Amino acid sequence: MPGELRPPQTARELLIGAVSIPSLSGQEGPLAAYLGSWMTAQGFQARIDEAGNAVGERGQGPLTVALLGHMDTVPGEIPVRIDESGVLHGRGAVDAKGPLCAFLAAVAALPDEALAAARFVVIGATEEEAPSSRGARHVMTTFRPDVVLIGEPSGWEGLTLGYKGRLVARVQLSRENFHTAGEGQSAADDLAEAWFRVRAWAARTAEGAGLFDSVQATIQELSSSNDGVTQLARATFGLRLPPRISPAEAEATLGELLADLPGLQLRFSGHESAVRHPRDNALTRALRVVIRAQGGTPVFKVKTGTSDMNVVAELWPVPTLAYGPGDSSLDHTPDERLELAEYDRAVAVLTGALTRLALSWPVPTQPGAAVPAGT
Template structure:
């Protein structure tokens, strides 16, 4: 988070105050994955009142559009949150506390506020489509999967916390392996192994395989991370069962289906049933294109030093990359280490600055697109 002091209330412009009110009210509205309708309705009403053509689409997404130019920018954020009731308040330092303030209502509201502030010339040069997506925090990614089939953008911004001066180029992939071992019961004084023994051995082998992938690479982005997400065992006197869910974070060099084969090989002779879910391929976008240049210039104009990042989690960037092979970045105010935590909070001064950066960057991007189109005609 930025250490800059929040401007006093009287120092805010009317547009800044409106942008803050948009965020605070959006955070106040509960919107767990699958329960986003009230938040989507509020956002579409706000966008309609601020010059957007807005609606709630078939996936429950809040969609707002401004501009008529031939160059299309998709600004895809998500409005659902993980569980956890954090009382919504703005403290004396100008910090907004509340679930979703960082992940990711803050970034999406910054998108909306920035597009609302764009001047007429920019709106004549490009078309800006803000999509407040549903179920990003769920395995379905329902909102993004719907949006990717309804739009063919020329550039994409993903609303995720990067810090106001940060630019996220990529995210690791994901795979979840669900393991189960079922065996006849036996006396523990005899020979043999229990279901839990075999399950534990399977986990040890998967962990050893994961540790060997990319071990020669210096950064964690190019390695496999393996964690146990769920673990248990039970018996009824006749049979015994053991189960586990293993989460795998995958580097760009390892597609999910290749990881499946590796897991099967690792536990080959163990009597383990395996099913796989959550397939997401890693993605990493180039750092030098019209979109990144516009954001970098805008960040510097606000006194910041642009910093490129890659993340070990996943986002809707992973989902849309295949159908939207265009310049893409994830951007938004906030400290991503606060995602999903009881301490989730966003400095409103940082939010203000991110809105200014986005407004400037989108204006520059539209100008560049218009100049390029003019030069080629």
């Protein structure tokens, strides 16, 4: 029947196998090969694309649904095991092999009528955890979906509508060395002053605003040195940006705030604009209905981090949300873990919601179609 799952152990074995394969950013090849083999066995048209993404397609209908997850993880080895409570421990279980494997298992379980109504493209992207987001930046130029799901942990009842933007500022201050008994500010003093100004600006943006709508500033790196001739002080400031402040605006603000500091050099990277999608569209409605049918209560969320949702938003201006099993507070931690029962439930929700979406979608006049790369 529509939405019926294949044997749970098949979906679970996919996940356990994926978590057991190390896949740091830039080293996703073995995992891509594993996922490609699994997809081929499940009837997908599978390939590894030019960016190293594992891509699988099922269905030939006029609706095109992109399910964009990522294969890479941050460093930190966690022994892979399933405890007595049915919880899978391992790096990537939550962020984000759980969501990606849930996408794959759900699309593998879709009934024929859904596959006749829609084309489902599942992407296991490379380098999401790296500043490059190489996989997403490549794939977003290769086709135009009508609907997008991003594979990130939201909890099986959660629907993530948006993520904050990002800007990374690398600050360097230099000055001639002097005796510390004399008058004057050291390069490290000036660097501390730079941080105080940035932190004060972030605090001002938070007045009367919630966390998602204000700037969050953190020090990511900090150092100073002195060779007897020149003092150098360096820092990296990480900024999480709300929708009302673009990376360009934040860059200009920091330039003005720090302009009077002598010997200042500023370099910026990681420019990602915040994104927040509407909460009422065909995609959110389908997921809400099925979550309720599974006994859950749909919960809309926005996240203070950044994901591939930010990367693809400009070229894919269509109904989008992030969904996947797991507790995002466990991302990047030494206790990363995922309840397999929640994973099963997320697969069931996705299977039902994708079926419902495909069968209720009006036939578009210009359906999503492949386009030449780079256009």
